[in-house]
Amino acid sequence: MINTNWLHTFCTLIEVGQFTRTAEKLHMTQSGVSQHIHKLEEQLGVTLLDRQGKTFTLSTAGQKLYKEAGKILTDLTNLQQSVVNDPAFEGHVRVMSPGSLGLKLYPQLLTLQQRYPKLIIDFRFAPNSDIEQAIVNAKIDFGFMTIKSKLVDVCCQPIAKEPLLLVTPSTIEQPNWSTLEALGFIGHPDGSHHANLLLSQNFPQFQHSNLFTKTGFSNQIGLILEPVSLGLGFTVLPKHAVDAFSPSSKIKIHPLPIPVSETLFLCTRRGIKLPKRIDTVIAEAKKSLQAEQVLGE
Secondary structure (H helix, E strand, O other), X not given: OOOHHHHHHHHHHHHHOOHHHHHHHHOOOHHHXXXXXXXXXXXXXXXXXXXXXXXXXXXXXXXXXXXHHHHHHHXXXXXXXXHHOOXXXXXXXXXXXXXXXXXXXXXXXXXXXXXOOOEEEEEEEOOHHHHHXXXXXXXXXXXXXXXXXXXXXXXXXXXXXXXXXXXXXXXXXXXXXXXXXXXXXXXXXXXXXXXXXXXXXXXXXXXXXXXXXXXXXXXXXXXXXHHHHOOOOEEEEEHHHHHOOOOHHHXXXXXXXXXXXXXXXXXXXXXXXXXXXXXHHHHHHHHHHHHHHHHHO
16 A cells, blocks of 8 residues: 555655755655655655656656546545534434424524525434434434433433423313313324323323323324314324414413423433534524523423
């Protein structure tokens, strides 16, 4: 393998044209420059320079080497820069979150991308279990979850809380237990879990969401409140999903005596140093979530 230091000295000598000036430019002695050239010739087994006293011309082999060496040294320089360079506002960032949180964060991260067009946001909506596995398998850079992972490879940091809300059609003024039973439940993938968390704390009659008549189901976070808005039932959803629904005039949010929130966890693969671009996106997400929480307190 060709010694890149010798190759760099050779190319610099050809560009400068003199041994003395080459030595000055490279902070070497003149004999050191000559030694590099001789070692390169010995390694390749060819004469690179046709010397005439203190001057020289390139041999045929020298011309070929100089033509190719410039490309090689440029590629090596670019490779080093790409490895060492860690830009804060450039590169791909892969994120996953539950649907409700995604409705809140994705538009804001797109605004961040508008400010820094080279920062490419890849945002996926997924349940906690899929997010957890994506982190373990390095398919994403980080994720948000509403449960703390028990896997040793996943590091979870609590960063905010998201309230769970009871939502009914706009015609319902103050729902009691019989009102909810009459309405029926609009299900969604986390519907039973959310209903159990919120309703069990506020209605002594509550035993399980499965005891409600099921009047609809949707696995699309943006559509869960559609049947509610049409008067077909009630549901329990995280706040960000409710905030994103339009027209909001067709639904009604009912504050309950005992508020219940889900903790939002920032999750990464344990032991991995995150690039600066990931830190940029995480900081923006934290700022959004924590600012909203302070305002809501």
